[in-house]
Amino acid sequence: MRTCILFAAMAALMFADGMVWAQRPITSKHQPVLAVPSTRQELPGNGFTAVSELRATPGTISFTANNPGSTIPGGSVATLTWEIDRGTNGKTWTLMVGSGSPSFSGCTTVPVSAISLKCVSASVQGGGQSSAGCNMSNFTTLPNTLPGLPVASGNEGNASGHNFTVVLSYQLIDSWRYIANTCPLNVSYTVIVQ
Amino acid sequence: MKKTLMVASLVMLGAAISHAQITSQPTTTLNLTVGNEAAIVVGTTNSFTTSTTFAAYITSTPFTYYIRTSKSTGTGNISVQFDNDWAATGGPSIVAPLTSGDYLSYVNTVSNPGTVSAAGNVTALATAYPVATFGAGASSAIAGNTGSVAWSLVNDPKYAQGSYSVTATFTISAS
Numbered sequence: 176m177r178t179c180i181l182f183a184a185m186a187a188l189m190f191a192d193g194m195v196w197a198q199r200p201i202t203s204k205h206q207p208v209l210a211v212p213s214t215r216q217e218l219p220g221n222g223f224t225a226v227s228e229l230r231a232t233p234g235t236i237s238f239t240a241n242n243p244g245s246t247i248p249g250g251s252v253a254t255l256t257w258e259i260d261r262g263t264n265g266k267t268w269t270l271m272v273g274s275g276s277p278s279f280s281g282c283t284t285v286p287v288s289a290i291s292l293k294c295v296s297a298s299v300q301g302g303g304q305s306s307a308g309c310n311m312s313n314f315t316t317l318p319n320t321l322p323g324l325p326v327a328s329g330n331e332g333n334a335s336g337h338n339f340t341v342v343l344s345y346q347l348i349d350s351w352r353y354i355a356n357t358c359p360l361n362v363s364y365t366v367i368v369q
Numbered sequence: 370m371k372k373t374l375m376v377a378s379l380v381m382l383g384a385a386i387s388h389a390q391i392t393s394q395p396t397t398t399l400n401l402t403v404g405n406e407a408a409i410v411v412g413t414t415n416s417f418t419t420s421t422t423f424a425a426y427i428t429s430t431p432f433t434y435y436i437r438t439s440k441s442t443g444t445g446n447i448s449v450q451f452d453n454d455w456a457a458t459g460g461p462s463i464v465a466p467l468t469s470g471d472y473l474s475y476v477n478t479v480s481n482p483g484t485v486s487a488a489g490n491v492t493a494l495a496t497a498y499p500v501a502t503f504g505a506g507a508s509s510a511i512a513g514n515t516g517s518v519a520w521s522l523v524n525d526p527k528y529a530q531g532s533y534s535v536t537a538t539f540t541i542s543a544s
Contacts, residue, residue: 241404
């Protein structure tokens with residue numbers, strides 16, 4: 176009977192630890208929660224950080240590679256927006272950018288490393304000690320792994336809602352190695368909140 | 370009883386962790402249009418030389434080419450042409466050779482991805498003589514690929530002593 180009670184206690188402790196992780200990692204040794212819901216989502220219970228839908232606009236950014244050996248700017252910047260509600264002042268959010276492909280789809284001679292990006296601006300509305308800043312102000316090669324590079328980060332702020340906006344700029348290094356064609360590459364965004 | 374409790378604890382922990390994982394990710398599509406492009410850098414052509422008396426005058430023109438053609442239907446080519454005849458009279462001529470058969474002939478060399486065109490004789494002005502061709506989906510190295518045209522001119526004793534020159538124009542195209 177004593178043994179049974181001991182294991183029951185262990186089970187309760189493990190479950191409690193799991194729930195803490197689900198609510199909010201308190202210490203840095205816990206893996207951050209990937210908080211990128213497609214629609215507004217809140218973790219259960221009171222006091223859970225909620226991250227609204229992460230939006231990326233425009234959906235498509237075009238490059239016209241017509242000058243091998245030069246750098247081709249993207250047709251527009253990418254704007255990322257999302258909301259963090261019930262955050263905790265002192266906790267950090269991080270925007271990650273990466274691609275899951277080694278090359279453009281249908282253009283295997285154009286590697287993902289031909290693309291580089293930088294953070295143009297990062298801002299937040301909502302006050303409450305929240306903050307936003309660029310981590311990469313110089314063009315850096317886009318990684319072909321996910322979640323990718325931390326391009327911007329900041330303070331979640333206090334419990335009230337905060338609207339975050341990050342603007343990214345992309346460029347392509349044109350090369351004679353590329354075969355003439357039209358092809359897409361999907362770039363994924365992830366917001367990680369502590 | 371012991372086993373049951375341990376399994377229960379793991380299941381409960383797993384449920385808690387999985388609830389915390391939210392993984393959907395928005396994307397931006399980077400849409401790339403790689404255009405057909407081609408360029409050629411023509412190197413120095415040294416003066417004609419001859420190895421023995423009345424042996425043919427020879428020299429060559431090196432070049433570096435850069436090209437990328439369309440993936441499925443693209444083509445490309447390098448050609449050379451002469452818009453004007455040899456300068457000065459009494460010497461070699463494209464359109465009016467002193468002796469029939471006094472040709473300026475050429476032999477092409479080109480590295481991949483180019484396909485070398487057949488050798489020939491220059492017999493007309495403003496005519497594109499083929500040097501190399503390219504198929505669909507051709508792309509050169511970043512530093513370009515190389516080729517050359519070896520020139521040979523009949524050393525006709527009728528040529529008056531003097532210096533003569535002629536300009537060859539190289540053209541590369543890609544589709």
